[in-house]
Amino acid sequence: xxxxxxxxxxxxVAAPLLAIVAALVITSVIIAATxxxxxxxxxxxxxxxxxxxxxxxxxxxxxxxxLSALAVAIGFRMNLFNIGVDGQYxxxxxxxxxxxxxxxxxxFVQIPxxxxxxxxxxxxxxxxxGLLKTTRGVSExxxxxxxxxxxxxxxxxxxxxxxxxxKEGNLIHTPYLPxxxxxxxxxxxxxxxxxxxxxxxxxxxxxxxVLSRTRFGFDLRTVGRSxxxxxxxxxxxxxxxxxxxxxxxxxxxxxxxxxxxxxxxNYGTDFPAGIGFTGIAIALLGxxxxxxxxxxxxxxxxLERTGTQLEFEGYAQEIVGVIQGVIVLCVVIAYxxxxxYGLRTQQRKVGEELAAQARKSDKAExxx
Amino acid sequence: xxxxxxxxxxxxxxxxxxxxxxxxxxxxxxxxxxGMQKPDEGTIETDGEQVSFAGPGDAIARGIGMVHQHFMLAxxxxxxxxxxxxxxxxxxxxxxxxARIKEISDAYGLGARPDVLVEDLGVADRQRVEILKVLxxxxxxxxxxxPTAVLVPQEVDALFxxxxxxxxxxxxxxxxxxxxxxxxxxxxxxxxxxxGTTVASVVPSETSPKQLAELMVGSxxxxxxxxxxxxxxxxxxxxxxxxxxxxxxxGAVRTVLDDIALxxxxxxxxxxAGVEGNGQAExxxxxxxxxxxxxxxxxxxxxxxxxxxxxxxREAGVGYIPExxxxxxxxxxxxxxxxxxxxxxxEAPNSKGALLDLKAARADTExxxxxxxxxTPGIEVTAASLSGGNQQKLIVGRExxxxxxxxxxxxxTRGVDVGAQAQIWDQIREARHEGLAVLLISADLDELIGxxxxxxxxxxxRLVADADPATITPExxxxxxxxxxxxxxxxxxxxxxxxxxxxxx
Numbered sequence: 001x002x003x004x005x006x007x008x009x010x011x012x013v014a015a016p017l018l019a020i021v022a023a024l025v026i027t028s029v030i031i032a033a034t035x036x037x038x039x040x041x042x043x044x045x046x047x048x049x050x051x052x053x054x055x056x057x058x059x060x061x062x063x064x065x066x067l068s069a070l071a072v073a074i075g076f077r078m079n080l081f082n083i084g085v086d087g088q089y090x091x092x093x094x095x096x097x098x099x100x101x102x103x104x105x106x107x108f109v110q111i112p113x114x115x116x117x118x119x120x121x122x123x124x125x126x127x128x129x130g131l132l133k134t135t136r137g138v139s140e141x142x143x144x145x146x147x148x149x150x151x152x153x154x155x156x157x158x159x160x161x162x163x164x165x166x167k168e169g170n171l172i173h174t175p176y177l178p179x180x181x182x183x184x185x186x187x188x189x190x191x192x193x194x195x196x197x198x199x200x201x202x203x204x205x206x207x208x209x210v211l212s213r214t215r216f217g218f219d220l221r222t223v224g225r226s227x228x229x230x231x232x233x234x235x236x237x238x239x240x241x242x243x244x245x246x247x248x249x250x251x252x253x254x255x256x257x258x259x260x261x262x263x264x265x266n267y268g269t270d271f272p273a274g275i276g277f278t279g280i281a282i283a284l285l286g287x288x289x290x291x292x293x294x295x296x297x298x299x300x301x302x303l304e305r306t307g308t309q310l311e312f313e314g315y316a317q318e319i320v321g322v323i324q325g326v327i328v329l330c331v332v333i334a335y336x337x338x339x340x341y342g343l344r345t346q347q348r349k350v351g352e353e354l355a356a357q358a359r360k361s362d363k364a365e366x367x368x
Numbered sequence: 369x370x371x372x373x374x375x376x377x378x379x380x381x382x383x384x385x386x387x388x389x390x391x392x393x394x395x396x397x398x399x400x401x402x403g404m405q406k407p408d409e410g411t412i413e414t415d416g417e418q419v420s421f422a423g424p425g426d427a428i429a430r431g432i433g434m435v436h437q438h439f440m441l442a443x444x445x446x447x448x449x450x451x452x453x454x455x456x457x458x459x460x461x462x463x464x465x466x467a468r469i470k471e472i473s474d475a476y477g478l479g480a481r482p483d484v485l486v487e488d489l490g491v492a493d494r495q496r497v498e499i500l501k502v503l504x505x506x507x508x509x510x511x512x513x514x515p516t517a518v519l520v521p522q523e524v525d526a527l528f529x530x531x532x533x534x535x536x537x538x539x540x541x542x543x544x545x546x547x548x549x550x551x552x553x554x555x556x557x558x559x560x561x562x563x564g565t566t567v568a569s570v571v572p573s574e575t576s577p578k579q580l581a582e583l584m585v586g587s588x589x590x591x592x593x594x595x596x597x598x599x600x601x602x603x604x605x606x607x608x609x610x611x612x613x614x615x616x617x618x619g620a621v622r623t624v625l626d627d628i629a630l631x632x633x634x635x636x637x638x639x640x641a642g643v644e645g646n647g648q649a650e651x652x653x654x655x656x657x658x659x660x661x662x663x664x665x666x667x668x669x670x671x672x673x674x675x676x677x678x679x680x681x682r683e684a685g686v687g688y689i690p691e692x693x694x695x696x697x698x699x700x701x702x703x704x705x706x707x708x709x710x711x712x713x714x715e716a717p718n719s720k721g722a723l724l725d726l727k728a729a730r731a732d733t734e735x736x737x738x739x740x741x742x743x744t745p746g747i748e749v750t751a752a753s754l755s756g757g758n759q760q761k762l763i764v765g766r767e768x769x770x771x772x773x774x775x776x777x778x779x780x781t782r783g784v785d786v787g788a789q790a791q792i793w794d795q796i797r798e799a800r801h802e803g804l805a806v807l808l809i810s811a812d813l814d815e816l817i818g819x820x821x822x823x824x825x826x827x828x829x830r831l832v833a834d835a836d837p838a839t840i841t842p843e844x845x846x847x848x849x850x851x852x853x854x855x856x857x858x859x860x861x862x863x864x865x866x867x868x869x870x871x872x873x
Contacts, residue, residue: 218706
């Protein structure tokens, strides 16, 4: 039994290791093909990425990425592909910004209220896709993509001077949140880390706990593994689809909060977009595991940070995008290879151990 | 090691049966012969020539084909499409392929209808499509993995006729089965495997089912007989006027359950006989709450559960051993202890309140593994790595652990070895003693007759006949299953009477 556990551990480490090595080799070849020195590129990335201002930047960047990955991962564990995290967090952040900008309440009310609005709006937006799937059989992939562009149009409509936004120079944005709605910061040098990183970590913890330690989480994972077995086991699959989409959307609602409550204090035309798609890549990278996704989010931040530096060193600007893509592909492939290998070896091992047991008892019968 | 020191020689133009307990290594041996797995040592020769297979492709090239226990057909394609799928290069996908299929079908009496959708075919027809597929690829040696497990006696006879045709044409058949009577009737040679090694090679004329069974397990042949009645007069499950219609693939509404009425008392085993696809699965799903009936009532121990959700029914004491354990009873890639929680997540010892109790669930899994003799090195291995029989023992253990009032057992010993079969029968009998009501569905008519207190026959969504298990024979039951007989079935000693009714379909 111990041996099997050890094997499991080795396999768990083997997959990311294999992926990283493969990704390094492939990117090296690509960089070399552009006529540059790959080793020097890595040197630059490591040097620049380990500077303290880079570290702060990476953590701040990784926070929304991580939340986005969590939102995607909730769907993944259910075998649902929530591509709509992008639309969900933007429309959530927009309405949270509108509500937050129109009220001035004490911080301990204002901040939770803004966050709650964001989660509810995100949940509703994702819930629509869940309901469409269970009542009309619309694939969540299609409906969430559609909802992304509908969401963008809704925001576009309201984000105009005289509607829900104001004009400031060339920028149009929602009214500023009052000072009481500013989230705390962790004082670090040279720049502070957003306090929302704590919320993100808590969200990761809750994600882990709910999925692996509660009845609800077990039901959710069961549906993800086998819908038919879940149904026979007494899980209402339809209700679970809606519930998990709602939860996924609620977490997606948090994605815009580090920016809204920690940096911009409003939702404007320059509000970061595309984090929902980054979340998909990171959830794949981290294999839906709370710690794996945290590492994935940090790696993503690291690559983006150091990519800018590579440009200064004369490397092609697109190289970081290529590296990111290669890593995700390598991870997906490596995990699949290791998973299959693991299943096969386990099956063989079980057979071997049983045969060994059987032979032993055969001998015992003979001597008895 | 799943196999060691296997010696087997199959003569050309014969049916060679391979018998042995599940987990004895039959499947592994088949995988090696079919190139799905590589042997660590030893050699395989075909036609006197030593060969080594890197994959099934090599085996196919050598004229070896396999008909799997679980059919590998695409339901939404026609027979023709299924046969040519993956073999498009052989005879194209058009008229040449059709002609070839016709030719093979005629040569071996397979009666294939190339343009019928596979989903419209019964089990026996699907099996013939699988055989056709293998022959189409030029196989001269066919491996059939438990081909009779899903068939009624009449269909088994038809299959054996097909096998004899194949043999007559010089083809070789390797036939795996648990059912020793069948093996004796169709095989020319029999090899017995026990604990991964060949223990005997016999010819049918010199052996009996009892001797074969003893060779297989090294002990007495178990029997499903239960003669001491424990039936009480307290109804446990009452189904009344149950109706269910379903939309089939053409969009037409079809009645799958028509006015079903039955009562199972405490301590009673009600056996439901029927050819697969006559509504048994739907009835089970309606009782389990996986389908909502259009009319009628289902009452469990006095409480109306007609529209209750599945979980409430499970909590109220309905145990479920489903027909397709891979689809409905297991999470194949999850460890055994998670499989132990499946279906009973709200019940002790698996959870306390809303939280899982992992420690208790693990401990209880250890207990089930020990009590029900699940052969596994531990509870952290995935369910997929256990043999079919051991998976089934785990499921039976899990369902019995919650002291069900009503057990729905669909083919509880399908694909299970003789030893485990006896054990499962014992457990059902024991629980029945304590007042368990059982709805038993089985294609194994000996099991059905042996275990049941009452027998009902289901045909086209209706309960058409009933019979007394003490007197009825499998053949008589079999003919009622094809719709040839209705009402109360009486055993008749005169074989001529009613024997030709079985060809009704």
